[in-house]
Amino acid sequence: MEILPFLAGVILLALGFWDVFETIVVPRPTPSRLRLTRHIVPRTWRLWRAIGERRQGVARDLFLGLYAPAAAVLLLATWILTLVLGYALVLYAIRDQLEPVPQDFGSVLYFAGTSLLTVGYGDMVPAGPLARFVSLAAAATGLGIVALVITFLFSLFGSYQRREILVVQLQARAKAPPSAVTLLENYARLDLVAELPELFADWERWSAEVLDSHVAYPLLGYFRSSHDNLSWISSLGAMLDAAALVLTTLRGVPRGHAELMKRVGAHFVEDISNYLGFRGLDTSVVDEAQFQEAYRRLAAAGYELQAEDVAWRAFEHGRATYAARLEFLAQTWATPAPLWIGERTVIASPAHEARRVHEDARVQEAARVQEAARVQEDARVQEDARPS
Structure with missing residues (x-):
């Protein structure tokens, strides 16, 4: 037995299995720097985004939207190649237990691949006890990895579809891209102000569920909406802004569910931004002139409002708990920034x-x-x- 290739193979196998375990099985983020996924996804995303930024409009959005599915396939390929290489190094260290004895590493790599993928052409067979054990382990783990990845993909796309339901529904209420002021104006125009608490309750549950799924599977954040001008980040920003306006500016509108939604939503934004390395300052990212325009629009919609100067100070303070972090998420994932008020850049x-x-x-x-x-x-x- 050759010690160096054997140890190198064991280390590669340990890295591969550990990454699969933490990525798929462990339902929470793990800060370990030994994970392959932690290095592959951010680096490939930066390269993919740099290429996508050279495009404009729909072409850019379509290209960036391909990354998350491609990354899921890349992770599967990385795990399989890592395990094949690890088993190949172990088998190369004990190649005298294979029949016929391979003359080069390429032959051993081929045998490790056929064992892991349970192909088994029979042109090379394990003869010694250790080689037989390694071959059986490769076959068993190969099937296990494929089964886990299939489960992983189903979990990803199931969570993605559940995330998008309320995002798409919000388009009818707040247009696309969504705006908090537009949302409140439409609810006043349609005489639905009494149903705002129900809307906030739905988005409170949405925030909790999406927080849980995106913490368990961070790759979900890279999945973009399949509809034009929609983004779960801008939708969440619109709902948080609407809740902040209800709490600080509007009078006569029930505040309980708005307060709960804002707490859960801000906690969601904080956890995800911290995981991605947010190092900025918590600011409101809005100026007083914009607030004055929103104040006039809400008054024209028929809402009873707090005194403007008092409402502005309270809104600026309340929005500071999430606004800068939402901007950071939008920049990280190259999605449209959450709209507060103003001109819309619409793509189709x-x-x-x-x-x-x-x-x-x-x-x-x-x-x-x-x-x-x-x-x-x-x-x-x-x-x-x-x-x-």
């Missing part, structure tokens, strides 16, 4: 853009027909008014 998929162009053409055609009918009617009236 090719299908949606084509539908918009078609709708604009239809409206223009209807306007031309109406104008032609009006001209004909004016001409007829003038003809009738002429003396015979």
Whole structure:
């Protein structure tokens, strides 16, 4: 037995199994620097994002949206290659127990791969007891890794779909990208202000569930919404802003569920941003002029408001608990920053853009027909008014 390749193989196997265990089995973030995933995902994301930033509009969003599924496949490939290489090094150290005895490392690597993937062509077989044990261990762990990864993928996509339900629903209430002021205006216009507590309760549960899933599987944060101009980060920001406005600016609106939602949502943002390495200061990221515009819009919507100067100070203080951290998350994952108030930068998929162009053409055609009918009617009236 050759000691150095044997020890190197054992170390690689330990790293591979430890990374699979912490990534899939352990339902909480782990700060260990020995994890392969902890180094692979951030580095590949920075490279992927740098390439994506060279694109514009829909092309950029579509490209960035491919990263998370590709990263899941990359992790599976990394784990399998790590284990194949680890088993190959162990088998190379005891290659005299294989028949026929391999003449190079490539042959041993091939045998380790067929053992892990349970292919077993039979052109090379283990003859010694240790080689037989290693081959059986490779076959057993190969099946186990595939089963765990399948479970991992189902958990990822199940959590992703549950996360997106309320995000998509919010589009009808606050437009896309969502805005807290637009949300409150629409609820006042539709006479749904009494249902705001129910909305906040739904987003309180959403925050708790998404916090739990994204802490267990940090890769979920890289999954982007499949709908144009939507992001779970901007949606959460809109709901936190709406809760902050209810607590600091609006009068006559129930505050209990808004307070609970803001607590859970801010805790969610704090935990995720700390995991990703937030080192900034907690600030409100909003100026008084923007608040004054929001104040006027809410007053025009029919809300009873607190005194403006008192509301501004309270809102600025309340928003500081989450705003800078949300901006950090948006920058990290290259999603649109949470909208507070102001102009919207809207992107549209090719299908949606084509539908918009078609709708604009239809409206223009209807306007031309109406104008032609009006001209004909004016001409007829003038003809009738002429003396015979």
